[in-house]
Amino acid sequence: MTEVYLDNKFVGTIKNPEDFVDRIVSERRMGKLPITVNAAYNKEIDEVKVEIASGRSVRPLIVVKDGKPYITEKHIDQLKKNEITWSDLVKQGVIEYLDCTEEENALVAFKEEDLTTEHTHLEISPLSIVGIATSFVPFGNYNHGVRLSQGAKNQKQAIGFYIANYYTRMDMDVSLLHYPQYPIVKTLMHDTLDYEKHPSGQNIIVAVMSYQGYNMEDAIVINKGSVDRGLARSTYYRPMIAEELRYSGGLIDEISIPDKDVKGFRTEHDYRMLGEDGIIHPEAVIAEGDVIIGKSSPPRFLSSMDEYNLTSSSRRESSLALKHGERGVVDFVVLTENSEGNRLVQVRVRDQRIPEIGDKLTSRHGQKGVISIVIPEENIPFTASGIRPDIIFSPHGIPSRMTMGHLLESLAGKTGALLGRRIDSTMFESENEEDIKKELLEMGFAENGTETMYNGITGERYMARIFIGEMYYLKLKHMVANKVHSRARGPIQLLTRQPTEGRANEGGLRLGEMEKDTFIAHGTALVLKERFSADNTIVPVCEQCGMLGIYDARRDRSFCAVCGEDAEISTVEMSYAFKLMLDEIKSLAVYPKLKLEGKY
Template structure:
């Protein structure tokens, strides 16, 4: 029995078998396949009228015989027939002739003795080539006319050579995977347009996905959405909150049919890197990559990060609006005060300005209405606001830049929101070159971070003088079985030699034998291996190295956005402990497991320093006589005395716990030991 997370056999071709999230939602969130179509609801009145004239008898004549099949249209019984096969064939003939809609489906249920004709919405349908006498009705001449724009997709539907089928109708059909299956002796009714269309859009971008272990394709479906590339054709005029853009994206040397159908080669998300699969120093373990510094200097994987900042100019009471003000000028120096260096007279930063941390981008001021005491007719004083006697002052409420590295002001936009409020938006640009810790991935789920950036002089080189851009550890292949990546390297190398794009489509891509023959014909090793020389010693390496181009993606996970450290900073008001999270300048929490490790190692002083001194140390006043928290150093309210009040250092959270217990009518008392008493005296 197939569970909700699995793909049922009836979902073949309708749901992508690879594109699903990892974790809790695995299998529950599904994506439709490439050529899957979701139907919309249509009126079935004309369909019922048309069927009533073909092999359909009224329901009041039903005798419930074994040869009588009830006809349902969208779940409504309209009659019965004694020739269900002829009726189903007739409906399919009407559909192929264009008499009824192309998304109308018919299927026979022998167990329930009924014929279902459906035209409702929400069904998943998929196109198939119609086969007659084990010959596809789509001819080579039709395909040539399609390429030459003589025929269109609608013409194929009107001719009846291609039709849409849903999962229920497929139970009455026999579908061939390709034209070679038509000769195996079975009587086929339909044929797949292309086997790779069982995959979704994202999985179809993977070259040779049928050669990879299944989870690797699932990983790439997730990481392909994180790859930095070209967002859209209008990306230069967009004001998104956060946008990543590759400076110099490239077309992949190995492409699939899905890439060309989706025009991914026109808006790519990656670059072709020369990759050497070898171990080079110890900085490439656990999927770490060694990157050529000269490649980074030439612009390899360089990206721009665009962030948006801005303010809303709202209207407050008494028709007072927020306003923009220019920089505050120091009277003595005549220069803008600190933080206002970028501001123009209109209160916004100028285009091209270099913004550093805490510098103001938009100088917004909000009104502060002061209330004044006025005397009414009865002679009584009262508070009144918003009159001509009240004075309106403004306080600064600017939008400033926050970031470790500086950014540049790309654009400034004045606009209005849906509520007709004035909006000022500032677009900031930051150009980032890859650094140690940035995440990369190939199109086969082989992700890794940059472990070391090496000078080109120290990198290995081939006899032709080629130096790899990336060195990858070979231990990433045996257990993951991403053979598709090896084939991609082979195909990219053959494509670069021939000067053409190679086909890496699922189930129909260029074979390894074809690619090896191309390499042999051009004087290369048939497996794509080469002799490399060490850049340090100059001696040849003692093994053949698998060497060639691979399409690599730079992902949006960058170390600059994740690095975090804190020596001092804000604390929460309730517990006086450091805040949590990078955005709030929080601390790194020492949890229960870390505490257990400190205890196991016997590092008591480190334990006190982490959990008390550097966290929420507090000197509480405790009465030694009653053991309760005293009001102050000089007075215990319970004992009505100040003789035995001492100062005890404890976590503020501990003091807060005692006070919360007292709110619950639980009275905790502290007993001070002799050691502590002697130390205090």
């Protein structure tokens, strides 16, 4: 007797497990059972498992019997004429869904040619062994597996035409590509998913060669002429939001140009862009520090106000301004109210992003790189026919990564571009490499894709023939403009007087403990001292008690709180962090006595 489990719960025993499973399967194919019922007999442990639970992942396969798929030419004809649909095929039992349990007993053929009498199912397309993102990789079956998934990952970060109603939306941190194109070298999935309606790259000319060492280690050399003509240009959108919040006591924020007596008032200049309502005009060109939405808030502590500020309102300035390093153009202004009925202002700022050094580009094969130099068009190498590449890609990126698909795309793209047709490069079902080469040869090009090229600066012919072709390149959302950071002077923390941390706070770049060690190891004591003097302070120290004294600016003299006015006070320079530590030691009820000694 064989035990039967329904959703892993024991329900009973049967005599003939194989017949039982066969019956479930055939009744499902006939439509008597729901299509999501799966059953399997495990011979080794002599158990039948029937699965009906929701949440299992299932996948469709073509049913095969005696080495022949159930799907026929007739079905395909009907499908083409739109007479039947997918669900009809499922209803007819031509296609069925298997879950992981039933899949154990299935032998699935990858291609129709592979079918034998042993097989029980056939893949609908070999493409279905990879996911949606991965099937966008052209000639993916020629690539190393790792590069395939990297290529898929890169595509998710590409800037494109992500949605058609972008102009009404307030999406955070998005970019739109100017002049997006549909790839010449496409796959089945591009057609299936209407890639033409939301493309995210451009077809460009790529030469594989070195350029004065500027494309070492995945760096990309880009043609300034192409950049000027709009290659990989994008617009970066960023919404800013200000609300009129309500506070206790009936107080409310006010969106307007703040009065001059507001606490923390900026300069008139900073508010110059604002209209009468305190909101910026569309199409205003703004840079860092400019106020976008003027706002003032009620004072923070109401009770204390009565005692000290009897006259002035002392509202706080809380305007929304562009942060350090930001710039752009006001694109869109929305006035509305939030769920509590308070006034809400949203301003969308746009910024044109022309490709520059440090922007990230990639092909669809995990071959990402960063622009290292923008070369004037006249200095870019050219072919005999006068073609200048948009991008120069380093040949060292190929051998170790084994992305043959990258090379094939270049070759196929060249052929497609010259013939004016799209090339199908769906994984396992792509157009034949040899045919593509033949077409190229017929047009008078070398079938290996190489061409004679000339040095753009000297005009000399290169000894080697250069592999040049057309590829679909993507601009990734990582742009330097959002990442650059440097600082000479800037804000410091209140407590430690050391520089703030992080790009958002215009912070310093920390010279850490290990970096400190390198200075000591080099014996450069003076450099070390200078580097660490960001928080240096001069403090008065009492020679008598060794405690910190107090400087009285009004009388321009220092005194000791312990020893009195006449104590001998010396000024000492030390790091503020050390002064802070002395204070903290005092808070431990420990007396840190400084004994001063002449420097020389």
